[in-house]
Amino acid sequence: MSDVSDWWSTDIIDMAPGQIRLRGHPIEDLIGAVSFPQMIWLMTRGEMPSEPEAKLFEAALVAAVDHGPQAPSIAAARMAVTCGLSLNGAMSSAVNMLDDVHGGAGEQAVDLYHRIEASSAEMGAVLDAWRAEHGRFIPGFGHRFHKPVDPRAPRLLALVDEARTHGTVSGKFAAVARSIEATLAAEKGKPVPMNIDGATAVIFAELGFPASLARGLFCLSRGVGILSHAYEQQQQGGRNKGPTPPEYRWTYTGPNPIED
Numbered sequence: 188m189s190d191v192s193d194w195w196s197t198d199i200i201d202m203a204p205g206q207i208r209l210r211g212h213p214i215e216d217l218i219g220a221v222s223f224p225q226m227i228w229l230m231t232r233g234e235m236p237s238e239p240e241a242k243l244f245e246a247a248l249v250a251a252v253d254h255g256p257q258a259p260s261i262a263a264a265r266m267a268v269t270c271g272l273s274l275n276g277a278m279s280s281a282v283n284m285l286d287d288v289h290g291g292a293g294e295q296a297v298d299l300y301h302r303i304e305a306s307s308a309e310m311g312a313v314l315d316a317w318r319a320e321h322g323r324f325i326p327g328f329g330h331r332f333h334k335p336v337d338p339r340a341p342r343l344l345a346l347v348d349e350a351r352t353h354g355t356v357s358g359k360f361a362a363v364a365r366s367i368e369a370t371l372a373a374e375k376g377k378p379v380p381m382n383i384d385g386a387t388a389v390i391f392a393e394l395g396f397p398a399s400l401a402r403g404l405f406c407l408s409r410g411v412g413i414l415s416h417a418y419e420q421q422q423q424g425g426r427n428k429g430p431t432p433p434e435y436r437w438t439y440t441g442p443n444p445i446e447d
Contacts, residue, residue, distance in 0.1 A: 198233060210234075224248060227407065231400060239355040240394055246346050247390040250339045251383055251405055253412030260284045263429060264413045268420040269428040277417035278410060285406050292407050296327035296388035297398035300360045303367070310370045320408055327364070327385025336380050343386040347393060355392035364389045 200209055207214040210229050217226065221235070223247040230238040236244065256262055264281035272280065284290070303313050314325060319343055344361060351358035371379035381389075384405075391401045439445070 199230060202335060203332075225257060229242055229402070231403075232396075236394075237355070238354060239350060243350050243390055244394055245348055247387040248404070248408045249388055250343055251408040253409070253415065256384075256416065258412075259289045260409060261412060261416045264417040265420040266428055266430065268417050269425045274349055274364060274414065274417050274421070277420075278413050281413040281417070282406050282410065285402065285409065289407055290409065291399070291402055292326040292382075292384035293388045293391065294398050294402040295321070296364075296385050297392045297396070297401045299367075300325060300363045300388060300392050301398065303363050304359060311374075314367070314370060325367065325371060325379075326389050328381055329379045335378055337382040339383045340381040340386040343383075343390060344381070358393070360392040361389050 198210070200207070201211075202208070209217065210233050212229070215227075220284075221229070222241060222245070225236055225241045227248075228241065228244060253261070258263060262283040263278040263284050267277035268274075269282040287295075299317055302317070303310065306313050308316075316323065344364075347356060347358065347361045350356045351361070364381055367385075368379065368381050387405070387408075388401060391404060396404065
């Protein structure tokens with residue numbers, strides 16, 4: 188380190204009085220000229236996407252914005268507001284719940300797709316190896332609520348197919364995901380359709396985003412729903428609301444239970 192200014196080094200932003208450049212672009216040239224998805228791409232990747240790439244990327248972001256109050260992160264945001272938290276507090280509480288089990292499947296699916304694409308082994312063998320390492324669930328496939336089909340996935344895959352015909356993406360990760368879907372259906376003897384995490388993971392992988400960014404991109408997307416629900420709860424009011432109405436009780440399994 189030659190100077191205090193080297194304590195943090197970044198390729199992202201440069202500033203001087205009256206000047207701001209993001210990835211080398213003057214901010215005034217970006218304002219009003221690029222979309223928010225394009226800006227996310229520029230900031231995370233260091234380059235500007237093509238219009239078709241940005242359009243496909245935007246579709247993935249739009250698809251995952253919300254999944255209702257039963258989603259743990261959304262429920263947390265609404266409960267946080269009833270406990271007196273501000274919108275930023277509610278949003279941070281909710282985003283902190285987007286981890287491996289709730290919110291992490293997209294990152295895991297991108298990783299899995301890359302493993303399969305790079306492997307010469309049979310699909311079943313790769314999936315078995317994944318299960319041995321991560322547990323029995325294959326990320327991005329099956330859904331506890333949307334049966335038989337998650338309505339978001341076919342639409343996203345159709346957009347990937349369209350982008351492939353125009354040369355925007357290769358389509359190889361869409362093919363991998365569809366092969367996983369077919370293999371799981373053969374194993375289970377019933378459809379195990381791709382869900383939103385699997386479909387957005389296809390888009391992120393096709394567009395060249397690394398797996399480690401996929402979870403952050405999901406947080407950006409789901410943050411829209413989190414903000415919306417937190418704000419709605421502010422308008423509705425309510426104080427210290429738990430996950431269930433007060434007349435519903437938990438099941439006590441310890442000694443000396445209270446008799447009804």
